[in-house]
């Protein structure tokens with residue numbers, strides 16, 4: 549696969565889900581071998597979108613360097629991963645990426661409007677060679693080598709919502725080509741009775757029914773209902789795709805998770821990079 553950037557700069561503005569502050573972001577084309585990186589223009593700080601720059605994973609994935617932070621990076625990274633863009637600058641003038649409609653739909657649509665630019669070299673992919681697992685007291689995730697008949701990134705998730713919503717599972721076979729229609733429109737979600745707690749923790753200051761599904765008595769309270777029957781699970785896939793892109797590469801392998809989230813996926817990447825025997829970085833056609 550070739551390297552890709554975007555054809556032209558794209559400007560977007562909006563409120564951050566957790567901080568409630570307004571940010572302006574500009575997605576900019578970047579040269580080959582630049583990777584994906586954030587540029588906090590108000591602090592003059594470059595922060596590469598890398599797993600080892602993750603500083604916290606409480607309800608969102610937040611990266612930082614030298615006390616300069618960018619919060620909630622997972623949805624924009626998911627859009628870039630889904631569109632195979634591997635070189636891009638994300639300039640941002642405040643602390644949090646705008647939540648927009650709670651999914652990666654708007655990022656995807658704006659990128660599709662300007663188009664992607666094919667670059668002269670091939671991009672590296674990371675192929676999983678050995679099973680890796682991270683487990684904590686409530687859930688786990690694994691990265692496994694693909695079976696012979698599997699291509700690309702495959703994702704199998706199970707969730708258990710403790711009676712707050714019907715338990716669901718989802719199986720996405722070879723994400724390539726399925727991302728835009730099946731995953732990108734799935735919105736973030738929360739449970740009505742947890743909202744007061746999150747607010748008391750100084751979180752979700754920018755949250756509203758315009759950017760999140762809110763579940764009460766096992767049903768969404770949003771007037772328009774759900775965009776997909778299993779939108780919550782599809783959003784979990786969207787998050788996994790964004791969080792895995794902090795590996796720095798598209799992953800070829802199978803991700804399996806139970807009650808997974810930002811914390812588990814980031815720790816899984818830490819396990820992965822503990823040994824070079826776990827993976828192979830190479831170019832594919």
Ligand SMILES: [Zn+2]
Nearest residue numbers: 622736783787
């Ligand atoms: Zn999310």
